[in-house]
Amino acid sequence: MHALVENYFNIDVLGRYYPSILAGYVVTVEVALLTIALGVGVGLALAILRCLRLRALNALIVIYVDIFRSLPQLVVIVFIYFALPYAGLSLSPFTATVLSLAAVLSAFATEAFWAAILALPQGQWDAARSLGLGFLATLFLVVLPQAVRIAIPLLANRAISITKGTALGTAVSLPEVLGQAESVMAIAANPSPLTLAAALYLCFFVPLVVASRWLEQRQGLAR
Amino acid sequence: MFDLFLANFANLDSLARIYPLLLQGLRLTAILSLAALPLAMAAGLLIAILYSFHHRLLNAALLIYIDLFRSFPVLVLLILIFYGLPFLGMRLGSFAAAVLALVLNNSGYYGEIFRAGIEAVMSLGFRPVYAVFLVVLPQAIRIVIAPLATNSLELIKTTSIASLVALPELLRSARVAQEQIYNPTPLMAAAVIFFVLLWPLARLVARLERKMLASSQAHLMQARGVR
Numbered sequence: 001m002h003a004l005v006e007n008y009f010n011i012d013v014l015g016r017y018y019p020s021i022l023a024g025y026v027v028t029v030e031v032a033l034l035t036i037a038l039g040v041g042v043g044l045a046l047a048i049l050r051c052l053r054l055r056a057l058n059a060l061i062v063i064y065v066d067i068f069r070s071l072p073q074l075v076v077i078v079f080i081y082f083a084l085p086y087a088g089l090s091l092s093p094f095t096a097t098v099l100s101l102a103a104v105l106s107a108f109a110t111e112a113f114w115a116a117i118l119a120l121p122q123g124q125w126d127a128a129r130s131l132g133l134g135f136l137a138t139l140f141l142v143v144l145p146q147a148v149r150i151a152i153p154l155l156a157n158r159a160i161s162i163t164k165g166t167a168l169g170t171a172v173s174l175p176e177v178l179g180q181a182e183s184v185m186a187i188a189a190n191p192s193p194l195t196l197a198a199a200l201y202l203c204f205f206v207p208l209v210v211a212s213r214w215l216e217q218r219q220g221l222a223r
Numbered sequence: 224m225f226d227l228f229l230a231n232f233a234n235l236d237s238l239a240r241i242y243p244l245l246l247q248g249l250r251l252t253a254i255l256s257l258a259a260l261p262l263a264m265a266a267g268l269l270i271a272i273l274y275s276f277h278h279r280l281l282n283a284a285l286l287i288y289i290d291l292f293r294s295f296p297v298l299v300l301l302i303l304i305f306y307g308l309p310f311l312g313m314r315l316g317s318f319a320a321a322v323l324a325l326v327l328n329n330s331g332y333y334g335e336i337f338r339a340g341i342e343a344v345m346s347l348g349f350r351p352v353y354a355v356f357l358v359v360l361p362q363a364i365r366i367v368i369a370p371l372a373t374n375s376l377e378l379i380k381t382t383s384i385a386s387l388v389a390l391p392e393l394l395r396s397a398r399v400a401q402e403q404i405y406n407p408t409p410l411m412a413a414a415v416i417f418f419v420l421l422w423p424l425a426r427l428v429a430r431l432e433r434k435m436l437a438s439s440q441a442h443l444m445q446a447r448g449v450r
Contacts, residue, residue: 007310069429070421071414072380074387075394079414082398083407086231115433154436161377164296171387178299182306191307198299205294213290 010192017184021193024180025200031098031166031176032204036159038102043109044148050114051139061110068107073165076100081172093174097166105162109155116151117143156212164205177201234408241400241409248396249416255318255382255392259325260375266326267333274334275341289331297328298384305388321385325378332374340367369431376424383417393417 046061068076081096091099120143128138170179181197274285292300301324304315315323340363386395397413 003311008307066422066425067418070418070425072383072394072417074383075414075417078394078398079407079410082401083232083410086407087228111429111432115429115436118433119437150436154432160293167296167298168384170298178296178302182302185306191303191310194299194303194307198295198303201296201299202291202294205296206290209290209293 007190008192008195010190013188013190013192014196017188017193018196020184021177021180021196021200024175024177024197027094027169027174028166028176028178028200029204031094031101031169031174032163034098035101035105035163035166038098039105039162040109040155040159042102042106043111044113046106046110047113047117047147048139048144050110051117051143065107065110068104069111071104073101073104073162074168074171076104077165077168077172093169093172096172097169097174097176101162101165101168104165105159108158108162109151112151112154112158113147116147116154119150120146153212153215153218156208156215160205160208160212163208164201167201232407232411234406237404237406237408238412241404242412244396244400245393245409245412245416248391248393248413251390251396252382252392252394255321255325255385255390256379258318259322259329259382260378262322263326263329263378264333264375266330267335268337270330270334271337271341274338275345285334289334292328292331295328297324297381298387300324300328301384301388317385317388317390320388321382321390324384325381328381329374329378332377333371336367336370336374339370340364369428369435372424372428372431376421376428379424380417380421 046065050058050061077097077100080091080100081093084091124142124146125138128142129135133141166176167178169176170182173179177197177200181193184193185191270285270289274282301320304324305317305320308315343366344360344363382392383394385392386398389395391399393413393416397409400409401407
């Protein structure tokens with residue numbers, strides 16, 4: 001028991017090193033929020049573009065979605081950070097992590113929004129058009145409000161699991177909370193910083209997980 | 224421009240030199256997936272079965288377990304196991320640590336999925352055995368199959384994090400090769416291998432999910448009287 005406290009909840013070690021871990025936490029939260037905003041935004045935009053039913057554009061979107069849905073997040077991050085410089089494009093760890101995670105999330109978001117749009121009965125389009133609404137008005141006033149509501153529970157889980165990928169930034173030496181905790185752990189020869197990092201992750205994600213469970217249940221009730 | 228791209232990203236000479244390394248990596252990725260996937264599924268099934276007893280205390284504990292591991296990034300779990308546990312005198316190899324992290328992380332997800340399936344079975348009630356097999360089980364499978372496929376794909380993709388504890392799976396092998404030959408062709412090759420192997424699965428998952436959403440949406444609309 002003493003060894004447990006000494007190793008994993010060492011107040012001395014935490015007292016000395018908590019500022020750098022908290023600084024890492026700020027980076028983690030920044031990356032997470034940017035990823036969600038960019039990923040969901042781009043995903044919605046791509047789903048809307050698919051509604052235009054332009055064949056060439058759709059093919060490009062499908063290729064984009066399939067690539068980023070199939071590749072592991074870490075492979076995308078490592079590729080963007082370590083391989084793109086050979087093509088003359090060097091990105092900072094922060095940018096590389098955000099872009100990679102956002103690309104992956106946007107692929108899943110496109111899929112979710114598009115599936116939701118398809119799930120709406122064709123009658124909705126027909127009715128709106130026959131009432132004299134134009135294509136864009138139908139899309140934005142009738143179809144999207146419903147589709148977004150359908151897509152949200154589908155998307156919530158996905159957004160959480162992809163946002164947890166912020167930890168993968170350590171692979172490209174992004175100074176986020178896990179990486180900071182790891183380096184402090186090496187200096188202090190004590191894993192308490194890892195405990196703190198884990199606790200900080202829980203602070204961020206437990207509310208999201210509980211909220212997504214609530215969303216799911218609400219949808220279950222509606223069904 | 225195009226030559227430069229070829230020389231850097233699809234350099235056949237370097238590919239010929241490093242492909243044994245990549246194949247070894249691919250093998251390890253496959254073994255890791257095959258080790259973690261059934262274990263995680265079995266653990267998930269166990270969780271779901273325990274949950275179906277509806278013991279209040281037990282269920283509270285299970286929900287906490289599920290939400291806890293859903294909230295942890297799997298990499299944090301892996302680092303805790305690989306670098307944190309040795310301080311307690313428990314030293315796991317990188318392979319064992321990766322399997323353990325993947326199983327802990329995914330058993331919660333699988334548990335949730337099987338729980339939904341079991342609840343569907345239970346709500347229809349167990350009557351004669353043949354009815355269970357012909358009517359109830361197929362419905363449970365229909366409910367479970369899409370999320371099961373989704374989660375399994377995610378698990379296989381997640382094996383790549385084992386590269387961060389120096390397990391020479393596909394991604395790690397590609398990084399090592401890249402540093403040996405100062406050329407990103409191995410990374411490109413690894414990405415292509417991952418894509419070729421996982422793309423059919425990703426398509427299948429997308430189709431299953433879309434089907435499920437469409438049918439649930441149709442039910443919803445019917446219930447509301449919208450056609």
